[in-house]
Structures are given as C-alpha cells and as structure tokens.
Amino acid sequence: MPKLKSLDELKKLREQLQGDIKARTDSSTTITVGMGTCGIAAGARETMHAILAELESRGMDTHVTTVGCIGMCSKEPLVDIQQGDEPRVTYGNVNTEMVPRMIEEHLVQGNMVDEWVVGRVEG
Amino acid sequence: MNTSKTQKHRADLLVSCVHDRAPDLIPALEAEVKRRGLEGEVKVVEAGCRGFCSMGPVLLIQPDGTFYVNVQPADVPEMVEETLVKGRVVERMTYQEPSSHACALYEDISFYSKQHRIVLRNCGMLNPASVEEYIAVGGYEAVGKALFDMTPEGVIEEVKKAGLRGRGGAGFAAARKWETGRKAEGDIKYVLANGDEGDPNCFMDRALMEADPHSILEGMIIGAYAMDAHQGYIYIPYEHTLSVKTMRNAIESARAYGLIGEDILGSGFDFEVEVRVGAHSFVGGESTALMHAIEGTVSEPRPKHIHTTEVGLWGKPTCLNNVKTWNLVPEIIGKGAEWFASIGTEKSTGTQVFSLAGKINNVGLAEVPMGTTIRELIFDVGGGIPNGREFKAIQIGGPSGGAVPASLLDMPMDYETLEEAGSMMGTGGVVVLDDRSCVIDVARYFLDFLKDQSCGKCSSCREGIRYMLEMLTNITEGKGKMSDLEVLERMGKSVKISSMCGLGKSVPNPVLSTLRHFRDEYVAHIEDHKCPAGVCKALIEHYINDQCNGCGLCLRKCPQDAITGEKKELHTIDAEKCIQCGVCFDVCRFDAVGVR
Known part of the structure; x- marks a missing residue:
C-alpha cells in the first residue's frame, strides 16, 4: 500500500473509500423499494439492483433501502423517493427499464415523472 | 478504485x-x-x-x-x-x-437518542480492524490540519480554548499539561496513553480501544506534535487481550499508510508509537506507577513534587493522558474549540462517558454532556430501576468516588459539583443502588477491594484501609459502636491528607460520603441492630407472611431445607436453619417473603 505523501492524498483516498461506509452515514435522499412477496414476485429485486447500478454509475449520494408489503399489490414493484423535507413520492410498476429515466428526471433534474407516480405523501 | x-x-x-x-x-x-x-x-x-x-x-x-x-x-x-x-x-x-x-x-431508543456521543462517535459504527473505514469518515485529517495549518502552540491554544480536561479521573486541564511538556527542556520527550482502567464495573477505556483505536492514535500524533515528542507508548493491562490486539493492528495499518512513522503525510514530522503490556492493578493507572511499569519496574507511584511533564518516563519530559482524552483531541482540532466548549458546562466542557452498572435497566456505556443531571442519566438514558424498585443512590467515580443519595437526583454532574457532594467524577463509573442495596455493605465492598490494591508504601493508606474495613465489617455484623462513626470520620480525613498518591487520597471517599448522606443507616445498624435494606445477614431475618398460598416454590429452592409447609397452606422458615441467603425472597411471586 503506498504511503500517503500529503493531506491532499489523504483526502483523495477518503473520496475513494466513502462509498464503503455510505450506508452508515447521512444522506438527504432515500430510495425505498417495496419487498413484500408480491413485490419480489413482480420483480422488485431486479428493480432494486437496477437502481443500485444506476446510482453507482452516476456516483450519486443516495441511500437505498427496502420495506415490506405496502398493500398496493397491483402496482408492485413500488419505489418511494424521499428527498430532504419534500413530500415522499411513490412510483408504481417500476421495472428495470424505467429506472434510468426515473433517476435522471426525478433526482438529477428535479422533475417527477408524472405518468408513473401513484402517490405523494407530505413528509 | x-x-x-x-x-x-x-x-x-x-x-x-x-x-x-x-x-x-x-x-x-x-x-x-x-x-x-x-x-x-x-x-x-x-x-x-x-x-x-x-x-x-x-x-x-x-x-x-x-x-x-x-x-x-x-x-x-x-x-x-x-x-x-x-x-x-x-x-x-x-x-x-x-x-x-x-x-x-x-x-x-431512548438509551441512544438521549445520548450525545463524541468519544463514542465511531464505536459500533466502524470496523475497528479497518483503517480504511476510519479514513472514510475523515480520520487522520485533523492530524493533517494540525501539521500543515497550525503551529504546536496553536494546537495547545485550541485545546486550552476548548477547556478539555483529562478524562482519566482527576480532570486536570489537558492544555496546561501539554504546555509544561512543550516548555520542558530535553531533546527526547514522550507521550503516553493510559489504557489501564482499574475501577471495578468500568469498561469504557477497554471498549474504546477495541472499537475505535485510530481516534486514540490520531490524538496522540497531534499531542506529540504540540509537545515536540516523537515517541509514544500505549499502556494496556495484559488481560485486555482484544484491546492489545486491536491497538497493535491499528498501529501497523496506520504505519502502512504513512500516518505513523517518518515524515507523516510529507510534513517532515516523525512519530513512532508502540503498545506496552503490563500487569493490571488499580494503582497501575496512576501516572507515575504506569511509567514505572513501562520502564519494567514495580508499578508503584512516586511523590510528584517534580511533575512528570518535566521528569517522567526514563527521566524525560512525559505527557500522559487517558485514551478518552486523546480520542477527543482530533474532534477538537477538526471541529474547533468553540464547538467543544459549547457542550457541557462552563468549567466542565464536552461530554462524559459513564459506565452504568448495578440496579439499572440499561447496563452499558452512555455518553452525555457534562452537567447532565443524575435523574436524566439514570431514568432517561438508563431506563430506570428494574423490577419497579426505588432508586436509593449512585456510587460514582469508582471505589475512590462516593455515594450520592436520591435527594440529589437533580444535581448536575460535573467535576466541581460532584466533588462538593463528597464524590467525584473519576472515570465515570456509576453503580446504581436501589432500596435493597445497603450503602454500608457497598462501602465495605469497595474497601475490601482497595485493601488489596493499596501498594502499601504509605502507612496511612495501608493501615487506614484495614482499620476502616474492620470497623465497617463490625457494623454490618451488628457489633459496631456509636463511637466508631467519629473514629471512621477522623481516620478517613487523616488518610486523605497523609497519603501520597491519588489512590490513598480518595480511598476514604466511600466511607465518608455514606457517613455524610446515610448516617441514619449507620445508626440503624449500630443502635437498632437492623439493616434497613435487608442485606446485612447478621442483622436480618427472613419470614413468610400470610400472602403465602403454599405454592411450594421457595420450599423447593431453599438450599438449607429450612422451609416447611403443606401444599396450599402457609409455609414457615426455620430460623435455626436459615442462612438469610434471600433465595426465597427472590423466587416468591406473591410478595409473601419479608425481611425484618
């Protein structure tokens, strides 16, 4: 392992390493995937993997987590996006192909993808 | 990557x-x-x-x-x-x-949500075996800040402004120690970390070394820079095998990144550190005793009219701090003195880690701002007293601390206030006593512990403990006299003033503080031959009252076969056979066993 020769090198190393502990540090954005039996049957695991891959390729500071059945089985896989104090937005029937557009428009540009939204809850 | x-x-x-x-x-x-x-x-x-x-x-x-x-x-x-x-x-x-x-x-969870974790910031959050995880949360950047942006004097000034007091027990101002160390003449100087935690029921230093070793190293590097020292030692008792292993592993992995050794981060500053393992004893945590242990001689204190910051380890200027004190230094350098000084009270800044033990629901380590009241610590964070029993006192500061009664529940805990109450902060060991705990028995227990820990150098400490222990034992056995109380008080005061080291000076605290706050219990033991808490075996008698429905549980559990009675009928205890062990009291589900 190379010895660190300056404070800048240390800070650069921190940048490289922070993904390893990101799950443990704060993030203003959380994406939650419904993982009830119905969600898993409808492909929630694949959707979650696609979300993780998309976020990683964009290097985004976002938490991904799972919850049990939300009770809207026909709309599974359900994905919630919570940004700061904004209302929580729920997307329905999210398959792997929808993930890049959802992340691009909602998280990067800051516009909800209206036609896929099934609900909004005030935070 | x-x-x-x-x-x-x-x-x-x-x-x-x-x-x-x-x-x-x-x-x-x-x-x-x-x-x-x-x-x-x-x-x-x-x-x-x-x-x-x-x-x-x-x-x-x-x-x-x-x-x-x-x-x-x-x-x-x-x-x-x-x-x-x-x-x-x-x-x-x-x-x-x-x-x-x-x-x-x-x-x-209120145990966590009501804490303010600074010392314990990384404990349980990071893998202690991974320097990478520590770097990922910004670790060692305070070293960088100190080495590149601050002068050694500037570092000391920052620690002074933060009001950091040593977390080892005495609460001495860290910056003053560092300043003397910096000004001391000598080409070789040492910084030491004290990991020899000696109080029974205290486990915060061990937990910290096991959970967040790099924060301690980082603090030591900054301290060494401030004092112009280039060698450090971390003293750990050999029984704490995991602490030793974790600290040694941390040193090696930090060295691999060039964070310890020559030319740290390209700054030109060199610092080496190693773990020294020795025998564990209560007095071994005293600064001069610890230095003797590192030198390889008997771990006994020496008089300190010459400060160790001038003549310490191997006769060189030495700065010793507790592992928790070192752990706080990177946070103070990183976040600034004002941030730290804004937490706690004016004279006791920052937080204190308490180890909660005894009759309390949430046994464990809890860190709260200095000045938090006993009530908040015991009831909000600690979850209160188990089995609905009543809070009686806390013994705080370990064996050399003292008991603080329920009447002072709303007292803020900081160095000065606790001392005024006849106790001390110490390293923050808290033993909670409920109404079934006898304060005299607890004081006797601590003296019994200290009897073996006194190095014996000062006769006042060595003999004083033995006499006070004998008197307390007599009182718990119903053989005490009222005149004993005055003798205890006088003897306690003279042991305090005539012993050389911190151990002897604080040895009488458990006796003096209980005499001050619980004199009526002493009187009850001596004059009425009664132990109000129902603990001292010579003074109590277990009996079965008419709540008994004859379930037979106590009869089966009694180790002496002292309980007799037909099924579904009132049982009785044979006082001749009974050894007052209290098993019947503990197992009875109908409050049918009493103590008088």
Missing part, C-alpha cells in the same frame, strides 16, 4: 459484542447471506462495542436503522428472510423500552 459516493451495499449489518457472547454469529450471518444470494448486496461488518451491554449481541442494519438485540446464531435465518429479503421487521428481536413499547429503530 471506485470514486462513487453511492453506497456500495444496500445494507450494512453492524454486529457488536460478538467476541465474548456470540463468536459464531458473524460466520452464521455470512453463511446465510451467501445462501440467500445476497452477497455483494449486503455487507456483514464486525463493528466494535455499541455500549448496550445488557442487550448484547446487538445488530444495527443501516441505512434503515433497524436495531435487533440479544441476537443469536439461531435467529439468523429468520432475520435474513424477513428483514433482508422481504424488508420486514422481526418484532420479537427488537428492543422493548422498559417504560413503553417495542422500538424497532435505533434512533427511537
């Missing part, structure tokens, strides 16, 4: 307390995660101590914050299936708040 800020795994499983309690837990979790095909998606982390001793092993799942207690290998398949695959909480594994209901989330 990836430079992404995205979490690499969708969940980190932070597992604590596995070393003693569940060595098989981590292998079981890893195997189950693999079996369910969650590898690469979920990471199992062996994290250090999370401080919730009564609930261990504990498991925190991040980023969700799901918190499970008493986790055993047998729980793993269900937990992985429910929580990791299906996203559901396993209710039966969550923490039950003593006062209310189940708490699934870490942040909702």
Whole structure:
C-alpha cells in the first residue's frame, strides 16, 4: 500500500473509500423499494439492483433501502423517493427499464415523472 | 478504485459484542447471506462495542436503522428472510423500552437518542480492524490540519480554548499539561496513553480501544506534535487481550499508510508509537506507577513534587493522558474549540462517558454532556430501576468516588459539583443502588477491594484501609459502636491528607460520603441492630407472611431445607436453619417473603 505523501492524498483516498461506509452515514435522499412477496414476485429485486447500478454509475449520494408489503399489490414493484423535507413520492410498476429515466428526471433534474407516480405523501 | 459516493451495499449489518457472547454469529450471518444470494448486496461488518451491554449481541442494519438485540446464531435465518429479503421487521428481536413499547429503530431508543456521543462517535459504527473505514469518515485529517495549518502552540491554544480536561479521573486541564511538556527542556520527550482502567464495573477505556483505536492514535500524533515528542507508548493491562490486539493492528495499518512513522503525510514530522503490556492493578493507572511499569519496574507511584511533564518516563519530559482524552483531541482540532466548549458546562466542557452498572435497566456505556443531571442519566438514558424498585443512590467515580443519595437526583454532574457532594467524577463509573442495596455493605465492598490494591508504601493508606474495613465489617455484623462513626470520620480525613498518591487520597471517599448522606443507616445498624435494606445477614431475618398460598416454590429452592409447609397452606422458615441467603425472597411471586 503506498504511503500517503500529503493531506491532499489523504483526502483523495477518503473520496475513494466513502462509498464503503455510505450506508452508515447521512444522506438527504432515500430510495425505498417495496419487498413484500408480491413485490419480489413482480420483480422488485431486479428493480432494486437496477437502481443500485444506476446510482453507482452516476456516483450519486443516495441511500437505498427496502420495506415490506405496502398493500398496493397491483402496482408492485413500488419505489418511494424521499428527498430532504419534500413530500415522499411513490412510483408504481417500476421495472428495470424505467429506472434510468426515473433517476435522471426525478433526482438529477428535479422533475417527477408524472405518468408513473401513484402517490405523494407530505413528509 | 471506485470514486462513487453511492453506497456500495444496500445494507450494512453492524454486529457488536460478538467476541465474548456470540463468536459464531458473524460466520452464521455470512453463511446465510451467501445462501440467500445476497452477497455483494449486503455487507456483514464486525463493528466494535455499541455500549448496550445488557442487550448484547446487538445488530444495527443501516441505512434503515433497524436495531435487533440479544441476537443469536439461531435467529439468523429468520432475520435474513424477513428483514433482508422481504424488508420486514422481526418484532420479537427488537428492543422493548422498559417504560413503553417495542422500538424497532435505533434512533427511537431512548438509551441512544438521549445520548450525545463524541468519544463514542465511531464505536459500533466502524470496523475497528479497518483503517480504511476510519479514513472514510475523515480520520487522520485533523492530524493533517494540525501539521500543515497550525503551529504546536496553536494546537495547545485550541485545546486550552476548548477547556478539555483529562478524562482519566482527576480532570486536570489537558492544555496546561501539554504546555509544561512543550516548555520542558530535553531533546527526547514522550507521550503516553493510559489504557489501564482499574475501577471495578468500568469498561469504557477497554471498549474504546477495541472499537475505535485510530481516534486514540490520531490524538496522540497531534499531542506529540504540540509537545515536540516523537515517541509514544500505549499502556494496556495484559488481560485486555482484544484491546492489545486491536491497538497493535491499528498501529501497523496506520504505519502502512504513512500516518505513523517518518515524515507523516510529507510534513517532515516523525512519530513512532508502540503498545506496552503490563500487569493490571488499580494503582497501575496512576501516572507515575504506569511509567514505572513501562520502564519494567514495580508499578508503584512516586511523590510528584517534580511533575512528570518535566521528569517522567526514563527521566524525560512525559505527557500522559487517558485514551478518552486523546480520542477527543482530533474532534477538537477538526471541529474547533468553540464547538467543544459549547457542550457541557462552563468549567466542565464536552461530554462524559459513564459506565452504568448495578440496579439499572440499561447496563452499558452512555455518553452525555457534562452537567447532565443524575435523574436524566439514570431514568432517561438508563431506563430506570428494574423490577419497579426505588432508586436509593449512585456510587460514582469508582471505589475512590462516593455515594450520592436520591435527594440529589437533580444535581448536575460535573467535576466541581460532584466533588462538593463528597464524590467525584473519576472515570465515570456509576453503580446504581436501589432500596435493597445497603450503602454500608457497598462501602465495605469497595474497601475490601482497595485493601488489596493499596501498594502499601504509605502507612496511612495501608493501615487506614484495614482499620476502616474492620470497623465497617463490625457494623454490618451488628457489633459496631456509636463511637466508631467519629473514629471512621477522623481516620478517613487523616488518610486523605497523609497519603501520597491519588489512590490513598480518595480511598476514604466511600466511607465518608455514606457517613455524610446515610448516617441514619449507620445508626440503624449500630443502635437498632437492623439493616434497613435487608442485606446485612447478621442483622436480618427472613419470614413468610400470610400472602403465602403454599405454592411450594421457595420450599423447593431453599438450599438449607429450612422451609416447611403443606401444599396450599402457609409455609414457615426455620430460623435455626436459615442462612438469610434471600433465595426465597427472590423466587416468591406473591410478595409473601419479608425481611425484618
């Protein structure tokens, strides 16, 4: 392992390493995937993997987590996006192909993808 | 290497307390995660101590914050299936708040939400074996800040402005010590970390070394820079094998990154540090005794009219601080003196880690701002007294501290206030006593402990402890005289003033403080031959009252066969056979056993 020769090198190393502990540090954005039996049957695991891959390729500071059945089985896989104090937005029937557009428009540009939204809850 | 800020795994499983309690837990979790095909998606982390001793092993799942207690290998398949695959909480594994209901989330648990964790900031959050995880949270950047942006005097000034007081017990101003060390003449100087925690029921230093070793090293590097020292030692008792292993591993991995050794971060500053292991004793944590131990001689104190900051280890200027003090230094340098000074009280800044033990629901380590009241610590963070019993006192500051009674529950805990109450902060050991604990018996217990810990150099300490112990033993056996109280008080005061080291000076505290706050209990023992708490065996008698429904449980449990009675009829205790062990009292479900 190379010895660190300056404070800048240390800070650069921190940048490289922070993904390893990101799950443990704060993030203003959380994406939650419904993982009830119905969600898993409808492909929630694949959707979650696609979300993780998309976020990683964009290097985004976002938490991904799972919850049990939300009770809207026909709309599974359900994905919630919570940004700061904004209302929580729920997307329905999210398959792997929808993930890049959802992340691009909602998280990067800051516009909800209206036609896929099934609900909004005030935070 | 990836430079992404995205979490690499969708969940980190932070597992604590596995070393003693569940060595098989981590292998079981890893195997189950693999079996369910969650590898690469979920990471199992062996994290250090999370401080919730009564609930261990504990498991925190991040980023969700799901918190499970008493986790055993047998729980793993269900937990992985429910929580990791299906996203559901396993209710039966969550923490039950003593006062209310189940708490699934870490942040909702009052034991944690009411703490202010600075010393313990990384404990249970990071893998102590990984310097990379420490670097990922900004570790060693305070060293960089000190070396490149600050002068040694500037570092000392910052620590002074923060008001940092040594966390080893006496609460001496850290900056003053450093300043003397800096000004002391000498080409060789040393910095030492004291990890010889001696109080019974205290376990914070050990937990810190095991959970966050790099914060201690980082503080030592900054301190060494401030004092122009280039060699450090960390003294750890040999029994604390995991502390020794973790600290040594931390030193090696920091050295590999050039964070310890020559030319740290290209600054031109050199610093070496090594772990020294020695015998464990109560007096061994005293600064001069500890230096003797590192030198390889008998671990006994010497007079300190010449300060160790001028003539210390091997006769060189030496600055010794507790591991918790060193741990706070990077935070103060990183976040600034004003931030630190804004926490706590004016004279006692920052936080204090307390180890909660005895008759309290949440046994463990709790860190709160200085000046927090005893009530907040015991009832809000500590969850109150088990089995609905009544709070009587806390013995704070270890064996050399003193008892603080219930009437002072709303007293803020800081160095000065505790001393005024006849106790002391010490390293923050708290033993909680309820109405079934006898304060005289507790004072006797501590003297019995100290009797073996006194090095014997000063006759006042060596003989004083023995005489006071003898008198207390007599009182607990009903053989005391009222005149003993005055003798105890006088003897306690003279031991205090005529002993050389901190041990002797504080030895009489348990006796003097209980005499001050619980004199009526002493009188009850001596004049009425009664132990109000029902503890001192020579003075109590167990009996069965008419609540007894003859269930026969006490009869079966009695080790002396002293209980007789027909089924469904009132039982009786044969006073001749009874040894007052209290088993019947503990097992009875109908409050039918009394003590008089």
